[in-house]
Amino acid sequence: MKQVLAVLAVVAAIVAIWYAACIPMNIKGVLTEVERAGAEVVPAGAKERRDMNEFALAARNSFAIPATWAQDRPRLPAPHQVVAELWETTVKKKITSKRSLVYHGWVTLSATILGFAIGTGLGILLAVGIVHSRVMDMSVMPWAIVSQTIPIIALAPMIIVVLYSVGVQGIIPKAVISAYLSFFPVVVGMVKGLRSPDMMQLDLLRTYNATNAQRFWKLRLPASMPYLFASLKIGIAASLVGAIVGELPTGAVAGLGARLLAGSYYGQTVQIWSALFAAAILAACLVGLLGLIERVVLKRMGMAQ
Amino acid sequence: MIMVGLAILLWIFGWWLNTRLAEGPYAGTRAVQLAVPLIFGLTVIGVWELLVRGLEVPLVILPAPSAIAVRFSESIPILWADFVQTILKGALSGYVIGCSAAFLMAIAVDRWDFLRMGLLPVGNFVAALPIVGTAPILVMWFGFDWQSKAAVVVVMVFFPMLVNTVAGLREATAMQRDLMETYAASYWQSFFKLRLPAAMPFIFNGLKISTTLALIGAIVAEFFGSPTVGMGFRISTSVGQLSLDMVWAEIVVAALAGTAFYGLVAMIEKAVTFWHPSQRG
Numbered sequence: 001m002k003q004v005l006a007v008l009a010v011v012a013a014i015v016a017i018w019y020a021a022c023i024p025m026n027i028k029g030v031l032t033e034v035e036r037a038g039a040e041v042v043p044a045g046a047k048e049r050r051d052m053n054e055f056a057l058a059a060r061n062s063f064a065i066p067a068t069w070a071q072d073r074p075r076l077p078a079p080h081q082v083v084a085e086l087w088e089t090t091v092k093k094k095i096t097s098k099r100s101l102v103y104h105g106w107v108t109l110s111a112t113i114l115g116f117a118i119g120t121g122l123g124i125l126l127a128v129g130i131v132h133s134r135v136m137d138m139s140v141m142p143w144a145i146v147s148q149t150i151p152i153i154a155l156a157p158m159i160i161v162v163l164y165s166v167g168v169q170g171i172i173p174k175a176v177i178s179a180y181l182s183f184f185p186v187v188v189g190m191v192k193g194l195r196s197p198d199m200m201q202l203d204l205l206r207t208y209n210a211t212n213a214q215r216f217w218k219l220r221l222p223a224s225m226p227y228l229f230a231s232l233k234i235g236i237a238a239s240l241v242g243a244i245v246g247e248l249p250t251g252a253v254a255g256l257g258a259r260l261l262a263g264s265y266y267g268q269t270v271q272i273w274s275a276l277f278a279a280a281i282l283a284a285c286l287v288g289l290l291g292l293i294e295r296v297v298l299k300r301m302g303m304a305q
Numbered sequence: 306m307i308m309v310g311l312a313i314l315l316w317i318f319g320w321w322l323n324t325r326l327a328e329g330p331y332a333g334t335r336a337v338q339l340a341v342p343l344i345f346g347l348t349v350i351g352v353w354e355l356l357v358r359g360l361e362v363p364l365v366i367l368p369a370p371s372a373i374a375v376r377f378s379e380s381i382p383i384l385w386a387d388f389v390q391t392i393l394k395g396a397l398s399g400y401v402i403g404c405s406a407a408f409l410m411a412i413a414v415d416r417w418d419f420l421r422m423g424l425l426p427v428g429n430f431v432a433a434l435p436i437v438g439t440a441p442i443l444v445m446w447f448g449f450d451w452q453s454k455a456a457v458v459v460v461m462v463f464f465p466m467l468v469n470t471v472a473g474l475r476e477a478t479a480m481q482r483d484l485m486e487t488y489a490a491s492y493w494q495s496f497f498k499l500r501l502p503a504a505m506p507f508i509f510n511g512l513k514i515s516t517t518l519a520l521i522g523a524i525v526a527e528f529f530g531s532p533t534v535g536m537g538f539r540i541s542t543s544v545g546q547l548s549l550d551m552v553w554a555e556i557v558v559a560a561l562a563g564t565a566f567y568g569l570v571a572m573i574e575k576a577v578t579f580w581h582p583s584q585r586g
Contacts, residue, residue, distance in 0.1 A: 006423030
């Protein structure tokens with residue numbers, strides 16, 4: 001209970017700071033607007049105000065403060081503007097509309113999930129190979145670890161263009177980027193998991209005269225589940241980032257990344273913020289869903305703490 | 306066709322060599338453990354080169370490693386300028402600012418229980434979000450130059466670093482804290498002599514995660530607008546010109562920078578947390 005209260009207090013503080021930050025961020029634009037509309041502004045003239053301190057301006061023109069939360073294209077939109085835009089573009093628009101965030105979110109989500117499935121599948125396969133073959137372990141594993149320190153996302157624009165030039169477009173290039181971003185965390189986590197049974201347990205299976213396959217299915221795989229879920233959560237977040245970045249070089253056609261880019265081209269800040277929040281909500285849902293599956297699976301396996 | 310055949314032969318030979326080494330009597334030695342991944346890497350590069358030449362893959366799909374190497378050595382001045390712009394100015398300054406801000410914040414959070422209980426779930430939540438998405442906003446606020454890239458990096462590294470440091474500062478056990486209390490140690494004495502050293506493994510974990518995030522943030526932020534220099538800028542424009550050898554050269558730079566950055570932090574970690582079981586081996 002106290003925890004919930006504390007979280008709520010922190011969130012409320014963040015929202016309050018956000019509202020307060022809107023005043024200095026937007027005051028200059030607002031003053032220019034109201035002056036053009038004929039209001040008295042001290043000091044007059046946008047040129048005079050350009051190098052002035054934003055807080056002093058806000059103090060001397062306090063009548064303009066409410067307007068900083070209701071601008072059309074603010075430098076920093078107020079929270080309620082973002083929420084209103086989110087509501088407007090998700091619930092009120094038809095989901096087939098090009099301006100619906102549900103439509104754009106689905107474009108991104110489908111690429112994310114396809115890529116995540118491919119990346120996770122391949123990652124688990126490679127991990128199984130690494131655990132069972134000493135050669136693969138020694139030759140591939142160091143590279144898998146090193147690859148985690150490399151910003152492989154830099155490859156994203158190239159993959160889009162290369163796949164386009166061989167005639168593949170649409171969801172597949174984005175899914176490829178998502179797949180390789182989620183691939184390496186899963187490999188590293190899964191290898192750790194498949195190795196987690198200790199000597200004693202392995203010896204026990206040997207005394208049962210268990211075959212290699214039996215050892216894998218009955219001991220190694222179940223024991224790896226907590227590690228698998230931990231890396232799946234990292235992987236899905238990485239997949240989403242990959243899908244969003246993968247939408248940037250295609251020229252902003254559809255998807256949350258495209259909304260971000262289009263918003264930054266046309267100065268539509270409210271659109272950028274709402275796309276950002278949609279991406280955040282999507283990420284939270286995906287990670288939360290995996291967390292839920294993890295809880296259920298581990299409980300049924302009797303591994304929940 | 307000869308090239309393709311050679312590629313297959315080279316692959317089989319490399320694999321055979323590694324199998325011999327990995328299952329041979331010297332498999333446990335350091336030299337073999339270093340040699341096996343190296344042989345694997347060289348084999349992959351060799352097969353890549355032979356396949357690209359043998360199948361005559363056009364440059365716009367996949368350049369051969371030799372072509373990338375040539376381009377790399379020809380354009381070292383450009384690559385260096387991009388490296389300075391993106392890594393040294395953008396990523397590194399953002400990394401330092403973000404990590405120190407998160408560290409100071411963590412100390413404040415640790416002092417007040419209420420703040421810790423409230424901020425930690427929020428921090429954990431934010432750490433899982435696609436923060437790269439803030440890049441267009443920050444580019445709009447701070448302009449096209451490296452300041453906006455540093456700002457993106459600050460936002461990206463802040464929460465992972467905060468969560469790790471807060472977790473680390475709680476690492477000292479009740480027994481150890483009580484001991485400091487019986488010594489009549491002040492808050493700052495017990496902080497510097499007990500809790501900060503105990504937190505070091507966690508802090509370095511955060512620092513290591515942040516190295517990769519910093520590079521990702523700095524490069525991706527350049528996709529949203531940059532001056533005519535920088536790794537992200539060079540990658541996106543070279544892709545547009547279909548000069549993929551340049552893109553690969555930049556990726557080589559990114560890989561080297563990422564590995565070196567991570568390695569540097571890991572080395573400092575080794576020196577600072579020499580007492581920790583994970584470092585004693």
